[in-house]
Amino acid sequence: MYTPSGRIDPVTAVDVVGLTKTYRGKSAGKSMTGPSTTKAVDGLDLRIELGEVFALLGPNGAGKSTTIEILEGYRNRDSGEVKVLGVDPQKGDAAWRSRIGIVLQSTKDLSELTVVESLATFAALYPRPRLIDEVLDLVGLSDHADQRGSQLSGGLRRRLDVGLGILGRPELLFLDEPTTGFDPEARRHFWSMIEGLRAEGTTILLTTHYLDEAEALADRVGVINHGALIALDTPSRLGGRGKALATVSYRDSAGRLVEIESDTPTQVVRELASANLGELAELKITRPSLEDTYLEMIGREDERDDECNE
């Protein structure tokens, strides 16, 4: 992998051990029990390898954004070890910043600069930026190159955000809910762009609320809840998905739905086929989707919390 000017390759892209971050008495500072504190991140461990596409999932308020902003160098941590491309983000200098790319959560672009001019202005900040035309093409803004930032629709603005993030040829790209406001076609286009970046060796840390997106893009998925990682695996194995029973379902001649759970669905289908039932209506083999698994996981966590609190 390419690294600028003789830097020693860091072993991992992101290395986090025991990260904590507490917000003190901000919104509810006048509570009777003294200054309120919110534990946003509570002992988080996370390791992301170079070249990996990693999706961080979790409900709103779970600590995703705080974690990412600590990794990006926007926020200081309370305790724990954090290394991003081998550097402590709190001490990250310009050289380190030119190796990472950041796409923040929604921004309002009021810019009177055109798309091309915005890209050119930011390109001037990086030592070896991509060509503007290449970025326009990658994010699908070639037809809107001369439109002003303030006149872009939400989805197009989001593409510009992504374009600004990948402009500096980052070794590590942070994407915080990158496809919010994208239509399905734009989302597919975005996915293929991510595949392209992956092929170049870019490490990508992605947060998203779209589980299909995580499934399509990520090598590994981490689920964060209440400030800690509660699951970490490949999308197909997360939460025991790989071992979960498959469901074979069809409608019988009376129109009733028949569901058979099995760990050998092929065998079930073979038996059905040889049972002379004719063509089975609505025959399907399904396994729990990533979304099912995720929702169940978050739900289970919250139930356990409720029990603890009682």
Add this chain to the structure above:
Amino acid sequence: MSATSSPTVVSYVAICAARIRAELKSFFRQRESVVFTMLFPLILLVLFGSIFGSQDEIVPGTPFVNYFVAGMLGASLMTSSFQNLAITIAMERDAGLLKRLRGTPMPKSAYFVGKIGVVMVVSLCSVTLMLACGVLFFDLELPVDAKHWAVFAMIYVLGVTACTMCGIAFSSVPKNGQSAPAMVSPIAIVLQFISGVFFVYSDVPRWLQNIGAIFPLKWMCQGLRYAFLPDEAKAREVTGDWELDRVALVLGIWIVVGLVWCLRSFRWRNRADG
């Protein structure tokens, strides 16, 4: 691609140049800001100049328009620095531009260099337009000699610097970008009334004079009157003197106060973002 030949950071000068270019383009494309910052003071000059200009004399032989031009120059220096920055930075912070820039390899100071660049260009344009307008339409007399021009230049530099610092610092005061103009503009207008822009300063009630004297605009206007009025007009000053040393001192103090205020209060994120 060779790994050793490419630098790990871009030169500071190149980054600043890119920022200044972007700032200038943004400014001149925003019609409201151009009108408000550059044309509005000019319109006021034409209005007031036409209403009072020819009849009244500030001292025998010198039309009131000279007093007024000095004041309007001070006001327009403040508009192109204080108001301009306090409003645009508040809006850029709110829109997330500042946060985004903090995430790039750009050195923090380059952002301010860009802002200072736009203030310099805009204030120079404003002053030139105003002087040209005054000379062409209202028989404005320009500073009489090198010393008066030098004082004009000194007030320009000190005044714009102080107002730039205060503008950058004040941008953190409004809750969000939308409320910025509503907070910044009234302050500027009130100061203009009590600092010798619209009215002769010595005619303003004492207590209002005292309030005006706390802020830079009053001192900028006083120094500019030295540059644009004959020496005998100092009789119309409150102390009967131009007090140039005090003008420089107060503006100098404001530069320091503004700088400290900036360093303590400047935020790259909006409030909602913590």
